[in-house]
Amino acid sequence: MINLQDIPGVGDKMAQRLIKHFGNEEITVTAILDGDIASICEIEGISHRFAVSLVHEARAISKGKEVSEFLKTREARDIYEKVLEIIKGFAPSKYAREKLNIYLPYPSSQMQEIESVRQMTSEYTEIARKINFDPGFMEKLAEVRPLSLKYPRPKIRDRVLITANSQDFEYARQQFSDSFSVQLVELPDQLIDAISGYSHIICSHRSFLEMEFPSDVDPEFISDLRQAEEWQIIPENTISFFAHNLHTITASLEVVRTVKNAGYETFEHLGDIDPDRIEHILLNINETGSLRQGIDPEIDRLRLSIEHMDRCIQDAVKDATSRISRILEDRKLTLSGQDMVRAISGEIEIRDMLEREIYHSYMEVVRDTKKRIASELELDQKSIILLDSVFFTHITYPLEIDKSAVRSLRQQLEHKLERKTIEHIRKVARDLHQYIIPVRSMVKEVLDFQVGFAIGHFSCEYDLSMPVLIENTGIGFRGARNLFLSSSNTEITPIDYSVGDTSFSPEDNSESVVILSGVNSGGKTSLLDLIAQCTVLAHMGLPVPCLDMEIGPCEKMYYFAKSKGTLDAGAFESTLVEFSSVADPTDKIVLVDELESITEPGASARIIAGILEMLAEKQNSAAIFVSHLPELIMENTECNIRVDGIEAEGLDAELNLVVDRNPRYNYIARSTPELIVERLARRTEGNQKIFYEKLRNKFHDS
Ligand SMILES: Nc1ncnc2c1ncn2[C@@H]1O[C@H](COP(=O)(O)OP(=O)(O)OP(=O)(O)O)[C@@H](O)[C@H]1O
Numbered sequence: 001m002i003n004l005q006d007i008p009g010v011g012d013k014m015a016q017r018l019i020k021h022f023g024n025e026e027i028t029v030t031a032i033l034d035g036d037i038a039s040i041c042e043i044e045g046i047s048h049r050f051a052v053s054l055v056h057e058a059r060a061i062s063k064g065k066e067v068s069e070f071l072k073t074r075e076a077r078d079i080y081e082k083v084l085e086i087i088k089g090f091a092p093s094k095y096a097r098e099k100l101n102i103y104l105p106y107p108s109s110q111m112q113e114i115e116s117v118r119q120m121t122s123e124y125t126e127i128a129r130k131i132n133f134d135p136g137f138m139e140k141l142a143e144v145r146p147l148s149l150k151y152p153r154p155k156i157r158d159r160v161l162i163t164a165n166s167q168d169f170e171y172a173r174q175q176f177s178d179s180f181s182v183q184l185v186e187l188p189d190q191l192i193d194a195i196s197g198y199s200h201i202i203c204s205h206r207s208f209l210e211m212e213f214p215s216d217v218d219p220e221f222i223s224d225l226r227q228a229e230e231w232q233i234i235p236e237n238t239i240s241f242f243a244h245n246l247h248t249i250t251a252s253l254e255v256v257r258t259v260k261n262a263g264y265e266t267f268e269h270l271g272d273i274d275p276d277r278i279e280h281i282l283l284n285i286n287e288t289g290s291l292r293q294g295i296d297p298e299i300d301r302l303r304l305s306i307e308h309m310d311r312c313i314q315d316a317v318k319d320a321t322s323r324i325s326r327i328l329e330d331r332k333l334t335l336s337g338q339d340m341v342r343a344i345s346g347e348i349e350i351r352d353m354l355e356r357e358i359y360h361s362y363m364e365v366v367r368d369t370k371k372r373i374a375s376e377l378e379l380d381q382k383s384i385i386l387l388d389s390v391f392f393t394h395i396t397y398p399l400e401i402d403k404s405a406v407r408s409l410r411q412q413l414e415h416k417l418e419r420k421t422i423e424h425i426r427k428v429a430r431d432l433h434q435y436i437i438p439v440r441s442m443v444k445e446v447l448d449f450q451v452g453f454a455i456g457h458f459s460c461e462y463d464l465s466m467p468v469l470i471e472n473t474g475i476g477f478r479g480a481r482n483l484f485l486s487s488s489n490t491e492i493t494p495i496d497y498s499v500g501d502t503s504f505s506p507e508d509n510s511e512s513v514v515i516l517s518g519v520n521s522g523g524k525t526s527l528l529d530l531i532a533q534c535t536v537l538a539h540m541g542l543p544v545p546c547l548d549m550e551i552g553p554c555e556k557m558y559y560f561a562k563s564k565g566t567l568d569a570g571a572f573e574s575t576l577v578e579f580s581s582v583a584d585p586t587d588k589i590v591l592v593d594e595l596e597s598i599t600e601p602g603a604s605a606r607i608i609a610g611i612l613e614m615l616a617e618k619q620n621s622a623a624i625f626v627s628h629l630p631e632l633i634m635e636n637t638e639c640n641i642r643v644d645g646i647e648a649e650g651l652d653a654e655l656n657l658v659v660d661r662n663p664r665y666n667y668i669a670r671s672t673p674e675l676i677v678e679r680l681a682r683r684t685e686g687n688q689k690i691f692y693e694k695l696r697n698k699f700h701d702s
Contacts, residue, residue, distance in 0.1 A: 002061050006359070009050070015238075017046075038443070038444040038448070054147070061628075069556075070555070071105060072581065073558050075402065087103075089458075091454040092144075092450050094144040096450035099447070105399075105536045105539035106539055121451055121541060122466060125456040128457050129455055144251045144447060146248075146447060147443050153240070156236060158198055160186045161181070162183050163184050163249060185211075186516045192351050195213075208221065220595060231430045231433045232430075236289060236423070238429040238432055239428060249282065259449070270438060281431045291421060299424060302416055312376045314639055321401045324398075352382050358395070358436070366399070368386055369399075384410055386405065387409060455542060459543045466543045469551060471552075473512045473620055476500070477550070478549075480534065480544075481545045482526050482529055485526060486545070495523075497531075498507075499513075499624055500622045512621065515608075515627050515630065516627070516645070516663060554589055557587040559590065562597065563595075575598050582614070583614055592625045609633045609636035613641075616639045630643045630667070644664060646659065646662075648670070651682075674699040675690055677699065681695075
């Protein structure tokens with residue numbers, strides 16, 4: 001087991017953060033070595049890229065090998081990166097894109113790594129084919145992101161937890177004071193101060209049962225503070241985890257359901273995950289952690305009542321005043337002589353007489369107004385009693401209301417709503433609590449599924465096949481298509497070719513070291529790229545762009561691309577130094593494109609011959625050298641080296657080169673300069689034509 005801080009990029013602080021997240025160093029290192037990018041990314045501030053580099057570095061240390069152990073040259077790494085870039089094009093998310101970076105070509109000595117990817121790839125290719133890239137499924141798959149465990153903890157201003165002794169107080173403060181107030185109440189006369197201003201009071205000790213609470217307070221009691229679960233005291237926290245990750249969780253559930261329904265056991269070990277049940281509970285909440293509308297009719301009613309209360313009362317009072325106005329307009333007061341005398345003598349007030357006259361009609365309007373408000377706000381009996389005190393018992397015109405009574409009514413409704421909401425939230429939190437760990441595992445699995453599915457999708461899209469791994473040295477294939485050409489929409493000629501001892505080798509032609517000669521633009525470099533792609537993919541455990549392929553896995557891959565022009569002395573020397581590494585005894589595949597351009601033809605033919613001899617003598621390596629100097633090279637060696645050729649068959653009616661892109665075994669291909677000259681001679685006129693014809697005749701003379 002390696003130490004966390006041995007991994008480059010992991011300092012003291014980073015190690016602590018990782019250990020805090022995973023629990024201990026051993027679990028952390030195991031997660032990193034397992035490539036558990038999803039869990040590593042759950043830590044705030046750690047990017048996918050950094051997580052991937054941790055995995056690479058840790059694996060390299062644990063195996064005592066460099067990451068690029070198999071890929072020995074810059075061009076070999078380029079091929080790997082370009083192939084990986086194509087696969088990444090199928091990644092449904094940024095996470096999957098990054099995680100694909102942990103797929104590397106492994107040397108044959110790490111066959112178990114190759115085998116495990118091969119097995120996984122076959123499964124995923126089958127799943128991808130079966131699900132057939134259903135757009136709905138693909139959309140859900142793409143919605144899954146690593147879970148965010150860093151979401152704002154809810155601040156609950158109207159809740160207080162009262163504790164009865166300093167130990168409970170300290171414990172509760174540490175646990176809960178981030179979310180709501182915690183108070184110490186050791187004596188009954190401290191109670192009122194501690195709870196005033198809070199509508200939701202939680203008592204954490206039975207001694208509070210004996211204390212007298214104000215009549216409008218309805219405290220909750222929990223018997224054992226330390227035994228209480230999070231969902232009992234801060235259900236909002238549990239809800240927050242699900243709400244904050246709602247999209248990812250619901251999308252993951254859908255992915256799991258679809259894969260299960262398609263008959264695959266990929267997620268079977270997630271036994272605790274019942275997508276229907278979890279989805280049903282999640283229907284209660286929205287992304288902000290609030291209860292969704294339409295879930296609890298009582299809560300909806302209270303929400304609406306509070307929201308519409310002011311407008312409803314305002315409109316009802318306005319209409320009532322108009323109605324009173326109309327009543328007054330129709331009224332006339334006739335005073336009898338006696339009344340006049342009593343009024344003058346002060347025995348009765350004119351005001352009283354007037355009030356008496358309209359009292360019944362006025363009160364009827366007030367009664368109707370209350371009824372209307374009660375009905376529009378759907379008030380229950382308790383609230384209707386409070387509504388009574390909103391209206392005065394004496395006559396006012398225009399109709400006036402008691403604003404403090406309106407406030408009390410509102411407060412009463414708000415308290416009721418809070419109470420109902422917390423009851424509901426607690427129920428949802430209790431139901432969801434048990435799924436926190438299973439859901440975390442599920443999302444991790446679905447994220448890994450994204451990666452596997454991307455590979456499966458790539459395999460289906462390019463119609464790839466799993467290569468057969470053989471004991472012998474060599475690589476051979478049928479119907480192979482260069483992925484880089486496929487991506488550029490060129491119409492591709494499938495290639496059949498074999499180097500070394502494969503069942504595709506022509507009879508008596510199983511040499512593993514060959515020179516590939518041929519026409520300019522015949523496809524020699526494309527064929528080298530194709531062999532490099534197949535070699536890299538096969539050593540990654542991935543399928544290859546061939547109808548069938550056999551490969552003898554090896555330890556290293558060298559790819560030397562064509563150099564641009566003759567090299568100066570320094571560059572020539574460093575190229576030779578690079579090539580010297582080919583001399584070590586390990587089995588390898590060596591691909592070289594036109595090495596002759598490093599120096600003048602005679603010298604380079606000797607150098608190439610020397611390198612080829614060395615490779616051929618070891619008999620454990622496959623090598624393909626593209627060269628325009630096959631005869632010159634062969635003159636310089638006695639070794640058993642095969643020369644194959646890609647030949648141009650001539651010019652077509654449009655004067656384009658007609659090439660057979662499939663190499664011919666044991667065949668030195670004719671070069672094309674004469675065909676190019678021929679084409680120029682036919683396409684030009686006048687002096688130019690004369691010039692090209694002169695050159696063409698030179699070929700014919702020889
Ligand atoms: N199998 C194929 N199917 C279709 N087109 C191909 C195939 N192989 C190569 N080509 C086309 O031929 C072009 C030239 O190929 P490439 O560069 O591999 O030839 P080359 O023999 O290496 O040429 P040169 O000798 O000039 O370096 C490519 O760009 C590609 O468009």
